[in-house]
Amino acid sequence: MTREETLHPLERYLREWMMPHIWCEGCGNGIILNCFVRALHELEMDLDKIVVISGIGCIGRLSGYANTDAYHTTHGRAVAFATGVKLANPELKVIVISGDGDLFAIGGNHFIHAARRNVDIQVICANNFNYGMTGGQSGPTTPLEAWTTTTPYGNVERPFNLVHLAAASGAVYVARWTTLHARRLTSSIKKALQKEGFSFIEAISQCPEVYGRRNRMATGMDTMNWFKEISDIQHFCDPAKAEITPEKIIVGEFVDIEKPSYGRLLRKIRNQVQEKMKERK
Amino acid sequence: MAEKGKAVLTGVHFMDGDTACAEGALAAGCRFFAGYPITPATEIAERIARRMPEISGMYVQMEDELSSMAAVIGASYAGVKSMTATSGPGFSLMQENIGLAAMTETPCVVVNIMRGGPSTGQPTMAGQQDVMQAKWGSHGDYEIIALAPASVQEMFDLTIEAFNLAETYRTPTFILADGILGHMSERVEIPNADMIKIIDRKKPQDSPEEYLPFKPDKNLVPPMASFGEGYRFYATGLTHDEKGHPRTDSAEAQQKLVQRLCDKIRKNADKIVKVKETTLKDAEVAVIAYGITYRSALSAVRKARAEGIQTDLLRLITLWPFPEKHVSQLAKKVKAIVVPEMNYGQIVREVERAAKETPVVFLPKLGGEPHRPTEILEGIVRASS
Numbered sequence: 001m002t003r004e005e006t007l008h009p010l011e012r013y014l015r016e017w018m019m020p021h022i023w024c025e026g027c028g029n030g031i032i033l034n035c036f037v038r039a040l041h042e043l044e045m046d047l048d049k050i051v052v053i054s055g056i057g058c059i060g061r062l063s064g065y066a067n068t069d070a071y072h073t074t075h076g077r078a079v080a081f082a083t084g085v086k087l088a089n090p091e092l093k094v095i096v097i098s099g100d101g102d103l104f105a106i107g108g109n110h111f112i113h114a115a116r117r118n119v120d121i122q123v124i125c126a127n128n129f130n131y132g133m134t135g136g137q138s139g140p141t142t143p144l145e146a147w148t149t150t151t152p153y154g155n156v157e158r159p160f161n162l163v164h165l166a167a168a169s170g171a172v173y174v175a176r177w178t179t180l181h182a183r184r185l186t187s188s189i190k191k192a193l194q195k196e197g198f199s200f201i202e203a204i205s206q207c208p209e210v211y212g213r214r215n216r217m218a219t220g221m222d223t224m225n226w227f228k229e230i231s232d233i234q235h236f237c238d239p240a241k242a243e244i245t246p247e248k249i250i251v252g253e254f255v256d257i258e259k260p261s262y263g264r265l266l267r268k269i270r271n272q273v274q275e276k277m278k279e280r281k
Numbered sequence: 282m283a284e285k286g287k288a289v290l291t292g293v294h295f296m297d298g299d300t301a302c303a304e305g306a307l308a309a310g311c312r313f314f315a316g317y318p319i320t321p322a323t324e325i326a327e328r329i330a331r332r333m334p335e336i337s338g339m340y341v342q343m344e345d346e347l348s349s350m351a352a353v354i355g356a357s358y359a360g361v362k363s364m365t366a367t368s369g370p371g372f373s374l375m376q377e378n379i380g381l382a383a384m385t386e387t388p389c390v391v392v393n394i395m396r397g398g399p400s401t402g403q404p405t406m407a408g409q410q411d412v413m414q415a416k417w418g419s420h421g422d423y424e425i426i427a428l429a430p431a432s433v434q435e436m437f438d439l440t441i442e443a444f445n446l447a448e449t450y451r452t453p454t455f456i457l458a459d460g461i462l463g464h465m466s467e468r469v470e471i472p473n474a475d476m477i478k479i480i481d482r483k484k485p486q487d488s489p490e491e492y493l494p495f496k497p498d499k500n501l502v503p504p505m506a507s508f509g510e511g512y513r514f515y516a517t518g519l520t521h522d523e524k525g526h527p528r529t530d531s532a533e534a535q536q537k538l539v540q541r542l543c544d545k546i547r548k549n550a551d552k553i554v555k556v557k558e559t560t561l562k563d564a565e566v567a568v569i570a571y572g573i574t575y576r577s578a579l580s581a582v583r584k585a586r587a588e589g590i591q592t593d594l595l596r597l598i599t600l601w602p603f604p605e606k607h608v609s610q611l612a613k614k615v616k617a618i619v620v621p622e623m624n625y626g627q628i629v630r631e632v633e634r635a636a637k638e639t640p641v642v643f644l645p646k647l648g649g650e651p652h653r654p655t656e657i658l659e660g661i662v663r664a665s666s
Contacts, residue, residue, distance in 0.1 A: 048511040064515050069508040071358060072517035073351060074381045080348030084355025085508060087339045088313050092509050113344040273334040277286045
């Protein structure tokens with residue numbers, strides 16, 4: 001058999017020379033990458049017109065693994081960088097894939113403002129409840145009472161409810177899935193890729209190596225079993241009521257609305273200005 | 282009034298320095314601006330916000346200067362000449378992504394209309410206190426280019442030059458002006474568009490399969506593909522090899538990359554550096570000045586010559602890379618050098634280093650006003666005695 005014949009159908013979506021990846025055994029990032037490239041494949045998207053942008057953290061390395069134009073920014077700045085790319089060349093499909101700490105702690109301000117402006121970018125957040133790359137510190141999504149290396153006596157900070165934050169900030173599409181819901185996550189990514197405007201997908205993910213084993217979920221499978229037990233699919237429920245608790249994770253689509261994107265509005269104004277100038281001549 | 286809606290407003294204008302800077306950027310081909318309001322640089326953003334829609338460019342007001350700088354890098358990688366403008370406090374916030382721009386070799390222009398610091402300092406007053414920050418502001422070893430205009434005309438001319446240098450060397454390039462230059466109005470002559478020299482970044486000649494995004498040409502600068510052109514390349518702020526592959530634990534890759542990032546500026550310094558010298562045959566004293574201070578220095582030097590003190594004047598147009606050769610040659614000729622600066626001692630340190638044994642008289646000025654020519658004249662008299 002030739003190499004072409006034995007090629008996995010998704011292989012062309014991956015940058016082979018970047019392998020092996022850096023992720024730990026049992027990590028959920030591989031599932032998210034898989035769902036992402038599967039969505040590209042099923043939509044038959046032109047890989048030459050896609051830019052994948054990430055910040056810093058474990059999932060931040062994903063931009064290196066996607067076989068598209070890609071950029072690995074400074075910590076927290078992926079959304080701001082993406083804003084520049086999309087406005088400069090609206091023909092590009094601009095996707096940010098980054099972690100909860102990157103997008104919502106150090107990068108929180110950029111996230112809410114890009115959503116408010118309705119910049120036409122798709123943001124996928126791998127939420128693993130902690131800072132994995134630096135060894136398991138607490139972050140803006142760490143559940144109350146969870147143990148991390150910097151909350152050795154239990155976390156007392158209330159976590160963000162990311163889907164509520166995204167919806168309140170103005171996102172046109174908001175969905176949440178866990179890595180257990182791989183097919184549904186893929187469908188949501190496909191939907192987001194076809195929407196105009198700022199869309200947000202929270203992909204709750206297992207981090208057995210530095211979060212799970214400190215919180216009675218020593219393997220990736222343990223966390224996925226937890227996802228299975230407590231996930232509750234409820235489409236279009238009030239995102240304000242979708243706080244993640246140890247007993248329940250509401251998953252599904254939360255927002256799916258139509259609004260003209262920031263770039264479209266800017267181009268509309270540009271056309272008006274240029275029309276007026278022509279009239280004056 | 283020149284014809285509205287053109288990128289190059291050919292004609293004679295009376296405008297302030299911030300506006301001239303904005304017009305220089307548009308004339309240079311800048312079609313993306315991201316910024317955040319800050320005194321005394323806001324007028325650049327205001328002018329560009331009004332002008333960009335006329336010429337199909339993009340203006341975006343970001344949520345802060347961190348994101349402004351990030352967006353500028355993104356736009357540049359998307360193939361559009363891009364710029365931001367700020368003052369000290371915003372310049373501090375931009376340092377993070379200025380480092381990223383240096384590391385990923387991003388052509389872009391950052392204008393700093395300097396005011397008094399530290400911190401919030403004197404927003405409406407002028408200063409030259411960010412000169413060292415421009416060189417050393419982000420962590421790690423890297424080199425940048427910085428130009429210091431001294432007139433409103435030069436706010437236009439040197440902004441074009443800054444874009445050309447940024448594109449040639451794939452490096453962040455700074456305009457270091459000050460609140461006086463930004464806000465004062467003077468005559469500005471904008472030439473015909475075809476008389477303006479524009480340099481664009483070098484594009485790769487290789488096929489996408491062969492393209493190595495960080496493999497330099499002979500001049501140490503790699504040709505640059507843009508997103509969406511089919512090259513499907515990867516750029517990272519991590520230490521990387523010529524392919525763009527992260528090499529975070531390779532001493533060799535770190536040495537090779539960082540050395541080249543510095544050397545592409547250092548080894549091309551003779552091509553980059555610009556100064557203006559007014560020299561006499563047997564000068565005993567020299568004044569070295571830049572920016573708005575140069576104008577006071579020019580007046581002081583004329584007075585000194587009238588009083589019979591043979592005085593040279595070296596104006597630094599390029600601040601970084603530092604015009605070391607020019608300063609050391611001058612130092613060999615005169616018995617003392619006078620350095621007036623609107624800070625408490627920045628470029629004077631570079632002058633002292635290059636001047637070696639030649640004594641340097643430093644004239645600091647804090648408070649937001651430029652030196653009076655008589656203050657510099659007193660320095661010249663002191664240096665000559």
